[in-house]
Amino acid sequence: MIIETSGLTKRFGRVTAVRDVALQVPPGVRFGLLGPNGSGKTTLVRMLLGLVHATSGRIEVLGEPMPRRAASVLPRVGALVEGPAAWSHLSGRANLRLLDAAGRGGRLRDRRRRVDDALERVGLGGVDRRPVRAYSLGMRQRLGIAAALLREPELLLLDEPTNGLDPRGIQEMRALLTSLNEAGTTVVLSSHLLTEVEALCTHVGVMDAGRLALTSQLAALRTPTGRVRVRTPEPDAVVGLLNGQVVGRSGDTVTVRGVEPAALNARLVAGGVRVTGLTEERRTLEQVVLELTGSGTDRMDRATPGPAGSRRPEEPR
Known part of the structure; x- marks a missing residue:
């Protein structure tokens, strides 16, 4: 397994985050970690990278125990967690050159090539000498992902990788992550954007209140509802x-329940109805x-007043 944990728990005082x-996580997949805000996704990712130490449990990344073997594991991992970090007074290219020199090192020509390749991949090949503090949120996000790609990692761990990107940027990032995965990189991302995970990932895990409520291949989750759409x-x-x-x-589409698609098509054709699509x-x-995380929410509603003299639920006894 690329990632394997057991009994993994993290407490912050009285709060159990994970x-x-x-x-x-098997090798070669695109794994999406989903869940409401506060469900423990980011804490889990930080523990995988050794940025937060577990209260209890076991972690292996790339077959090595973490954080004990972090020195040998992290050079093989590219990561973006809780937004990109950068020296804001330097340009994006200067930032990446410093990171690459501190990480892989080597000849100056090779370092420049790696930086230029990473910037091209994320759509920043034409970046100028502007300092990072003048970048838009989307440009900062692209730069953070470029930094994660410098080491040509075996594993990419990304926290909300499309944050700040416009629709075109999201499509480009999806295509980039897919191409990296097809070339052999395992991609693990945490996100609250269900549509993006559904469009990109092959496997999914769902977090709820610190627990891993489900892991599955995405195709296995999308079971039939018993309805057929007829165009x-x-x-x-x-x-x-x-x-x-x-x-x-709705318009030229009719939704029908309780019938097999092949039998429905045969019945419609026998009845002289023209069918242009059947799904x-x-x-x-x-x-x-939503079925797995029904209680997870970041709403803060007011308590509903009860009858005169009754106590609101949040008031102490």
């Missing part, structure tokens, strides 16, 4: 033919996560 997590230029004919089985209609509806990743 509770008894057993995580396995047709004759939606009225579908409604008339199927009547009580129709549960929704089995499956659960979205959002539905899966």
Whole structure:
């Protein structure tokens, strides 16, 4: 396994941020760690990197115990956690050159090549001498990911990698991470953006209140809902033919329940209805996560007043 933990727990005083997590990430996957704010995602990632020491439990990264073997593990890992760090008075290129010199070293020509390659990959190849403090949030994010790529890592650990990026930037980052993964890099990212994880990842883990509620291949989670969407230029004919089985209609699309797609298609064709598309509806990743983390939220609602003389739930006895 690229990452393996057992019984992993982290307490901050009375607060248990991560509770008894057993995580396995096989090599060559794109793994998305999902969960509401405060669910323990970032604390877990920081423990994997040795930035926070576990209260109890075991961690192995790239087959080595962490943090005890951090000196041999971290040079093989690229990471971006809780936003990119940089010397704000220097340019992005100068930042990367300093990081590369401190990390891999080697000949000046090789260091410059690595820095230029990393900047090109993240869309900053034309960056000028402006200091990082003048960068937009999206440019800072790209620079942080470029820094994570300098070591040509076997494992990428990224916390909210698309934060601050515009829609085009998100697409570019998705394509970059996919290409790196196809070239052999295992990608692990934590995010609250369900649509991005669904579009990018092959495997997913769901955190809730410090616990790892689920790990699975993404395809296995998206089970059928028992509904089929029918696209047709004759939606009225579908409604008339199927009547009580129709549960929704929007434009040229009719949603039908309780029937197999092949049997539905045969019935519609036999009834003389033209069908231009037929899709089995499956659960979205959002539905899966909401089912597992129903209590997780960052809302702070006011308590609902009760009858006269009653005590609000948050008031002490």
